[in-house]
Amino acid sequence: MRTIGDWLHLHQRQRPAKEALVGVDGRRTYGELAERSWALGRGLRSLGAQPGSHIGVLAANTVYNAEMFFSIAASGGVYVAYNWRWTELELAEGIEETGAGIILVEEQFLPLLEGALEIYGRTHDQLPTVIVQGAQTDNLRQGSGPLLDPTTLDSPLCIIYTGGSTGKSKGVVLSHRAAVANAFNELVDCQLGSRPHERGLIVTPLFHSAGLLCWLVAHFVGGATSVLAPKFDAESLVDWVGREKITNTFMIPNMMRKMMDNGVLADPVFRQNLRALHTGAGLLRMPDKELFAEMLPGTDLYYRYGLTEAGPMVTRLRPEDMFDPEVDGSIGQEYFMAEVQLQDPDGRPTPVGDLGEICVRGPSLMTGYYGRPEQTAEALQDGWLRTGDVATQNDRGYYFFRDRLKEMIKTGGENVYAAEVEQALHMHPAVLEAAVVGVPDLKWDEEVRAAIVLRSEVAATQEELSTFLRTQLAGYKIPKQMVFLQPEELPRSAAGKLRKATLKQNLGWTSPDPAARTTKSETF
Structure with a gap:
């Protein structure tokens, strides 16, 4: 060498x-x-x-x-x-x-x-x-x-x-x-x-x-x-x-x-x-x-x-x-x-x-x-x-990424891996990008939420995406709230990685105060 x-x-x-x-x-x-x-x-x-x-x-x-x-x-x-x-x-x-x-x-x-x-x-x-x-x-x-x-x-x-x-x-x-x-x-x-x-x-x-x-x-x-x-x-x-x-x-x-x-x-x-x-x-x-x-x-x-x-x-x-x-x-x-x-x-x-x-x-x-x-x-x-x-690893030696340890969401006593929910969302034909985060919650410790970017000239609603996710995931993993963004509204690092902390700040998702919550129908 x-x-x-x-x-x-x-x-x-x-x-x-x-x-x-x-x-x-x-x-x-x-x-x-x-x-x-x-x-x-x-x-x-x-x-x-x-x-x-x-x-x-x-x-x-x-x-x-x-x-x-x-x-x-x-x-x-x-x-x-x-x-x-x-x-x-x-x-x-x-x-x-x-x-x-x-x-x-x-x-x-x-x-x-x-x-x-x-x-x-x-x-x-x-x-x-x-x-x-x-x-x-x-x-x-x-x-x-x-x-x-x-x-x-x-x-x-x-x-x-x-x-x-x-x-x-x-x-x-x-x-x-x-x-x-x-x-x-x-x-x-x-x-x-x-x-x-x-x-x-x-x-x-x-x-x-x-x-x-x-x-x-x-x-x-x-x-x-x-x-x-x-x-x-x-x-x-x-x-x-x-x-x-x-x-x-x-x-x-x-x-x-x-x-x-x-x-x-x-x-x-x-x-x-x-x-x-x-x-x-x-x-x-x-x-x-x-x-x-x-x-x-x-x-x-x-x-x-x-x-x-x-x-x-x-x-x-x-x-x-x-x-x-x-x-x-x-x-x-x-x-x-x-x-x-x-x-x-x-x-x-x-x-x-x-x-x-x-x-x-x-x-x-x-x-x-x-x-x-x-x-x-x-x-x-x-x-x-x-x-x-x-x-996780399967019996053929292939690895399946689940999440960053620091980004695991704890909701109602259950662990939710954001990457798993994001992968499921990406299977929907209308979804171009998806970012799933945990938001402080007074009742559940954290609430699962998602920011979605749709493909051009394609429409989808939270209800439609939630219905799709129910065929893929347990109910507690499905985001309680979704917002729909433009691609440029997802903050990224110089390497193109999503900055979830910045995203949560931008959306006002950093407080457990119910008054600070974004409504489910809000679109950015």
Whole structure:
């Protein structure tokens, strides 16, 4: 197994003329990427960067950002991915927590960084060295030829912040070993980056593990081409896929549903080029899959489950699984280099069919949460990562996600898993998106409620949906109240994950006071 720096050397020798990176800001072959990374790595060392030094990056999905990642790896430093959607205060907190002595910033985000450093400077005498995209970065490059890689497989490679959908974001430290092991999982189990002429489109931000590790690093290790799209929208997606002959990409399920609902995925450009589409971080049920197969009959469909702390991938459904009715709604089986076990609160394996917490171990796991030893010890126990997700397993080894432990709803003494109710709602042909939450209730402790987005030009009522759910679920699991929203009214994180706490606040669903309740017929 090689470090990222070792892979730079290998590709520079074996495929120097092959295209490695494409973006709105240019193109780089593997030979150019290696030379530029080595030259900037020397410049970072001249600024005082040592093996293990934290170097912050504030940039979008661009060739510049990807080059910074590989340059920092070549220098022996640690790439700290800052979220450009943060506020100035959040960015200041991230800089303080990670202690980055150098920050590389894309020009468009310089005002955000300057505002954050103004806040940071109120309590610190010394500010980080800031290097701006363009002349400052180019002037920092020094020399030519290979740079000695000072890292080992267990050296820290990057710090990526969690999505923070259930609490404050935490910085996850991942090693070179973890990143490369995850890439091997992708190459072996999903053929991602391993096929001839593979060109993967990255639409998820590089400050999240999906974009950085599952696409950029996996394609890099496989010697394939990464195409970086700075934003996701239907028009630009069609353009990228057609112009760059994209063979694979990733979309979360709500992106897929929107593009199928408005007919964009039926555009001939996808049939002509796209050979695989990967999805995850949400629900995908048989009606969605059948519509996808109708629009793109020659495109393989993969579903994957993971989390940043796992490096990130844990389980996957491959194309041959997708239309098997026995595993519809499953998150699949474990990856090649991941071992999964469902455990009870005491760490004992649960029997087949019983609920248990998803626990995973293997070489792609995080080293820990940066600067948070207590939370690291809570998450990593006896070599297992306790994910905080609840699932069941069938006798064929397929896992079925039920919910986050923190999002389980307790109503009238019964446990209701929001994901189970959401999956049932997604089986109704009128439902495009569904979010189920527990709301404080004076009588039942919590009341099950749902926010629904309907497909375009399709109508449905709460009574109709409740009647449908009664054929799928026990009565106590059926939402007492439903509201109907527009797609843009579902608050999401930068990774596209639904923010349920924000949704509850927006709807006034945070109080047990009956006077604060939303009426059942209200539509937003």
